Amino acid sequence: MTIERQPRKTIHMNLTSLVDIIFMLVIFFMMTTSFTASESMELSLPNKNATASEGGDVMRIRIMATGHVTINDLYVDAQTLSDELIETIARDADAKIAIFSTPGVSVQQLVSLMDLVYLSGGRNVQVDKVV
Numbered sequence: 241m242t243i244e245r246q247p248r249k250t251i252h253m254n255l256t257s258l259v260d261i262i263f264m265l266v267i268f269f270m271m272t273t274s275f276t277a278s279e280s281m282e283l284s285l286p287n288k289n290a291t292a293s294e295g296g297d298v299m300r301i302r303i304m305a306t307g308h309v310t311i312n313d314l315y316v317d318a319q320t321l322s323d324e325l326i327e328t329i330a331r332d333a334d335a336k337i338a339i340f341s342t343p344g345v346s347v348q349q350l351v352s353l354m355d356l357v358y359l360s361g362g363r364n365v366q367v368d369k370v371v
Contacts, residue, residue, distance in 0.1 A: 298336040299328055302370065303353050305344030318356075325360035337362050340370045 301321070302310045309321055316324065328335050337357055341350050350367070357365055 298338050299324075300338050300340065301353065301357075302340045302342065303345055303349055304342045305346075305349075307349065309353070322356060322360060325357060325362060329361040333361070334364050335362070336364050336366070338366045338368065340368050342370050 300312050302313075304310075309316055309318075311321065311324055325337075328337075339350070339353060339357070354365065354367070
């Protein structure tokens with residue numbers, strides 16, 4: 241006995257919209273991915289109970305609202321500050337550096353000073369404000 245089978249109906253699936261969605265996802269992930277490694281600086285903030293820079297082996301840098309900078313209570317210009325930082329860090333790579341900001345110092349001034357310390361090689365930095 242021969243049974244005649246009905247030919248199967250083929251189902252055609254349109255994949256165009258699926259490919260469009262996949263390309264959109266690929267573009268989204270490519271645009272939102274960051275390929276740069278960010279470099280950061282360790283920063284120790286003072287506790288409530290701790291007093292900053294008690295010892296004599298700490299380089300104390302004070303920045304004022306006018307932009308003037310002092311190292312251990314001596315006024316210095318930007319070049320002297322950079323030279324002192326490089327010299328101190330060359331002697332001791334783990335030299336403690338305490339940055340004090342007086343009232344009225346902008347965040348940009350403080351970040352610029354921290355950048356200078358970081359570019360000079362300073363890694364052990366503490367920031368505090370003078371009241």
